[in-house]
Amino acid sequence: MSQKNYTNFRVTIPEPWIAHVEINRPEQLNAIIPDLWLELRTVFDQLSTNPSIRAVVFSGSGERAFSVGIDLKWVSKEGSPFIPRPNEYADPARRAADLRRFGAEFQECITSIEKCQKRAAADFCSAADIRICSKDTIFSVKEVDIGIASDIGILARLPKVVGSYTWVKDVAMTGRNFDADEARREGFVSSVLPTKKDAIAEALRIAKILSEKSPVAVQTVKHFLDHSRDRTVAEGLQYQLAYNTAVVQTNDVPAAIGALVSKKVPTFEKL
Amino acid sequence: MSQKNYTNFRVTIPEPWIAHVEINRPEQLNAIIPDLWLELRTVFDQLSTNPSIRAVVFSGSGERAFSVGIDLKWVSKEGSPFIPRPNEYADPARRAADLRRFGAEFQECITSIEKCQKRAAADFCSAADIRICSKDTIFSVKEVDIGIASDIGILARLPKVVGSYTWVKDVAMTGRNFDADEARREGFVSSVLPTKKDAIAEALRIAKILSEKSPVAVQTVKHFLDHSRDRTVAEGLQYQLAYNTAVVQTNDVPAAIGALVSKKVPTFEKL
């Protein structure tokens, strides 16, 4: 099944309801450049509102890396936001305005993964819903090594996606590598598979489960968890109730209950 | 020692200061019906202000299940909030008003466990203080299978009671089962005992420890943790100080210190 063409991504539909998004710069080890993250938002925004898609698997292409992260060549080139041309942005407040626009755009692109109404079984960053990886994956929060405290999402989300805050500070402040087993032990990924192929297969298996549930229910669960994680329990409960008063009226509920009682497989309208 | 009679619960006092609350519908595997959760609030509200009770153990009766969760028979009956009678609530806003009242009531009943000023050593849901279980316990967040994103508490609390957010999304979005060992590994329960009998014994052991401490201190610790969990450290510190200015003046402090110094067992007034 074919899809809109992208420059930096390959998007396929391996099974009904499921999209597989691959970063497609294998020769550059899927290094991230501005072009790529702008396209990332387009990819996820379109999948988010596509009623024929219910789950997204997100991975890197090629054998060697999910992504080496931001492209060091681009970062270190004169004219990047980090190495301005001499005499350019002579005024720090105007350079700041530029950095603010640049950063806001980057933040928004990354956040598009989290906001995507389809649930992503992926091995990507802190904005994905469910992270799985292969045994040989190496992770790191490397920005500290180029003199920067990342503001694009990882430092805002990391304290919220794992439990041990001393570990969070250890990896984020030293920039050291950690492997798949450590990632599993600390809760950063929820499962580790022997090979990349196995990891993709496992991601597709989970995606299939998600795609067979009521899309109303799965999408709302995801939204409730993301909303409540950051608020008091009382605020979470009040919002969920407001949201659910419409959602619970869905036909998916009698359909799901009927199927459960009669032990049949339910089918659900597109959303 | 006997207690007020309840329809869906059995409440006993196995030892001084300790109440044992059992859901008492063993033949229905302790399935939850509206009647039961309304009574739940009554049970916990009364224990909360009963000065002779300092700890509550909460479990299911019978051998087979703590609770299978909401009663599927009731949910799927015409006239339940999920399957309204034809032509009933024809107006979505009025049906919404009804759902809002229904949900608010249900939320409040569950929250009564968390608000209970007595600390619950229990194997129940996310609102209990300390969760322990037997080896053969099977857990799940099943609402997604009836087309619903639960708004009664689990999705507001789950991201806050365990560390791994990818695991939270995995179990909440797929609705899959997880066993006692997985629950322990992820921090959802703090201990796993061989049998249900052992779990109850362990719960009573912890309850006994709690009941022998200053009730002022234990109750305040519980309140501070619940308050601070959801707020900034600065807000937490300010509130705790305001609260403690009265509480620290208690006679329990010299009593506890005196006992500690003289290596005797302290006794504390009722609260």
Place this chain on the structure above:
Amino acid sequence: MSQKNYTNFRVTIPEPWIAHVEINRPEQLNAIIPDLWLELRTVFDQLSTNPSIRAVVFSGSGERAFSVGIDLKWVSKEGSPFIPRPNEYADPARRAADLRRFGAEFQECITSIEKCQKRAAADFCSAADIRICSKDTIFSVKEVDIGIASDIGILARLPKVVGSYTWVKDVAMTGRNFDADEARREGFVSSVLPTKKDAIAEALRIAKILSEKSPVAVQTVKHFLDHSRDRTVAEGLQYQLAYNTAVVQTNDVPAAIGALVSKKVPTFEKL
């Protein structure tokens, strides 16, 4: 290399950029008295703005204990805030005002560790960045045993530094001991070393890594994590962007990138 003299602390500079702070009351097992915590703030405030220091290792002196915690002798003496002299503070509101000033001061002293702009590789309390300990360390949250719910920081931070909330309530409400392995398993410490000597060596090793990075970057990472932990992702992202517009303009970025590309060791100006 010598340092300003302190009564209750020993501060040394074992290597350039690194300070080692030791609580220095080994005969009292480093028990905490008012004098000590006032001095603690002075120590950390001075290190925080000292441009020649980039990392702080914090430990107890002597072989036997990091610290037994608050000095029970002082607490139980007539005239302490917990055992007022008879007829003193006859008015509860005025005693409350006194307790408020006492507590605010104590809170502020402890918070000085967290606020310290230098990152502390330490085996201390919940306010340190990275916690490591030796195999034989015994931890506890003991205040409940003197009839008090601590308001100086532990109950505001503990739910945020480890993942399992049932474990948090277990140790904070029962006051029970837990050992190094349990602390590691629950994420309270990030590594356990065989002996105290090894732990200090490991702390110095991490401190050295931190001190060789851009101080602008490391300090900002620490600040972003502490800020975002307590706020919504959206608030965190907005603040980080505002903060970074100045910080990213630092010369440390081209210096770090240049070093990375040329595989040399970068050096960074004092901060």
Place this chain on the structure above:
Amino acid sequence: MSQKNYTNFRVTIPEPWIAHVEINRPEQLNAIIPDLWLELRTVFDQLSTNPSIRAVVFSGSGERAFSVGIDLKWVSKEGSPFIPRPNEYADPARRAADLRRFGAEFQECITSIEKCQKRAAADFCSAADIRICSKDTIFSVKEVDIGIASDIGILARLPKVVGSYTWVKDVAMTGRNFDADEARREGFVSSVLPTKKDAIAEALRIAKILSEKSPVAVQTVKHFLDHSRDRTVAEGLQYQLAYNTAVVQTNDVPAAIGALVSKKVPTFEKL
């Protein structure tokens, strides 16, 4: 039209959809006693869910006063929470627990006015929706004169219901009286009528207007304003959207639009 009997209130139905609640202790100038505020909650909770009531007018009976406030006789009697019996509550923490229960109950009773899903055109306190008064009304925030900072609502709401914060501090810290004209000028009341009779007539006129609108719409407007007042604009917008997805599906919308287009008077189902 008659109503359930109350001890301290008179509740009448002067017109369809409108309830008039009067504090009924004219000889004591409607002074507030514990019994009265407990009954207050009952009154407003019942009106709140009574589908035949769409607006509530709240006033004092008699000619002389809306209410002189808390009954000084009761406050100053031995055994009140403010003048405990000698040797009673000897332990400050246990007296604090008592005060906390007492205050929480009182807060909840007052809040029942604000939570009442029917909109109150009233001349009462800060918790009412719309405040109007007669020319000769005298207001004050008097608690400071009995040595107390009120915690039952006025100090939490006053900074939010008028604009001038210097005025708020002036009246709340000095406890001085202010008259109807000053109340109008500062925005505490929205209109001043010559006599009490006129004020009641005006309140009934507004109540009539409210009762002829869609109850879904009016009730939601009130809820949105109260919710948003205390939160960021972004939070307010997100919540309103979640809430409205059900509410906007109401039949009241086509009914209201149809009436508007055809210039007829719409009628709306009970809510």
Place this chain on the structure above:
Amino acid sequence: MSQKNYTNFRVTIPEPWIAHVEINRPEQLNAIIPDLWLELRTVFDQLSTNPSIRAVVFSGSGERAFSVGIDLKWVSKEGSPFIPRPNEYADPARRAADLRRFGAEFQECITSIEKCQKRAAADFCSAADIRICSKDTIFSVKEVDIGIASDIGILARLPKVVGSYTWVKDVAMTGRNFDADEARREGFVSSVLPTKKDAIAEALRIAKILSEKSPVAVQTVKHFLDHSRDRTVAEGLQYQLAYNTAVVQTNDVPAAIGALVSKKVPTFEKL
């Protein structure tokens, strides 16, 4: 000076740095239709980042009305979100999803005025910075009359832009009209001019003042006020400091100070 063509707006540049945006459906009394608000976002987003524009005047075209608000004809047509076609959106949860997308888009469009980095001297809605109007302007919050509680901004912002909360509830719950003088008295507009022409002239006068100041300073003042309005003073101060560390380094500061000292008119780079 000509500008990009719009269907529903006229955008002119009456003076350097100043844009004048007019809603351009005079025959429909500038009634709002979906097309118009989508275009509104485009207009303001483009002005927001146009370095040649420093202030925006926003008004309605024609003599008769700024805008009558949402187009009643469109609202009441079958197929609008409020009057869905029969059998369309039979599933309330799917209709809710649709309403959510519709509302989010509308909210975002209105918010584009508030987010516009150029300051709007306008007579428009609650999202403008400075509101001025002519003597004969009639205002209202009318949604309640079509059975709806508006979720597009007015109910989230109104409690924050005027002081008297009783007045806010009065106009928002009754939907009654209020005139220019009342708007001025309550603080909803900051000045009232005799005619529409005078109002536009006054708006241009203010716009000119704004356009002659440092664009860095004016833009930051606007952002700080909007950010702090909704947060605690402590949060506001912390954010402002983070933001300003870059902004205060601007060349505009020495330029402005130099001009002030030498009593000359400063000029500032584009931003």
Place this chain on the structure above:
Amino acid sequence: MSQKNYTNFRVTIPEPWIAHVEINRPEQLNAIIPDLWLELRTVFDQLSTNPSIRAVVFSGSGERAFSVGIDLKWVSKEGSPFIPRPNEYADPARRAADLRRFGAEFQECITSIEKCQKRAAADFCSAADIRICSKDTIFSVKEVDIGIASDIGILARLPKVVGSYTWVKDVAMTGRNFDADEARREGFVSSVLPTKKDAIAEALRIAKILSEKSPVAVQTVKHFLDHSRDRTVAEGLQYQLAYNTAVVQTNDVPAAIGALVSKKVPTFEKL
């Protein structure tokens, strides 16, 4: 009665319990320099905990001005934070660190007025409790004219101390002057007196009233208002209750009630 000597302030005790603080640089029109604001904190911190002081009147000395604001001469001198010496702070991140320390110190000094536990009847800035002024006072928020958005308090507090947000943006973005009558009309001051002498007399009159009340009550009222202003009503109520459980046990309550009943003047212990 004499007081500790200050360089930039004159502090007198015109009556028992009342301090009068005057900025004492009349020849420089009380212009603010770094030295002055550091001393400001000292002055208010000492008054805050001085049990013999219950109210503070704060004014400028001399006939001509309360204060012209920040000293333009100092601001425009090379070496000020706004005009760094050439080649100084060559690194923007290090200059930012410096600006952050400078700003944080300045913020803290201004905030010391708000935090002062004594209530200030003053004609100063947004951090005072009660603002009164003489007829000829001219106000402005002038920072925009030196290219700066103030981060020291005014922009964080102004939206919270008056009601009309359009007026706030008008004066803060244009930097225009406004006179005493406008300040009164918008609620920025609560009274306007003919001359400076009258204003001081009025301030002393209010201070006297405050000093004769229970210091426990007045101080708590101030704290509750400042705390609640920035938080939800629910948070405000919960905090006030926690705080009051100690405070209400004060002897000041029976003393005040006794005095009220017997119509005598109460006296209260120092606090």
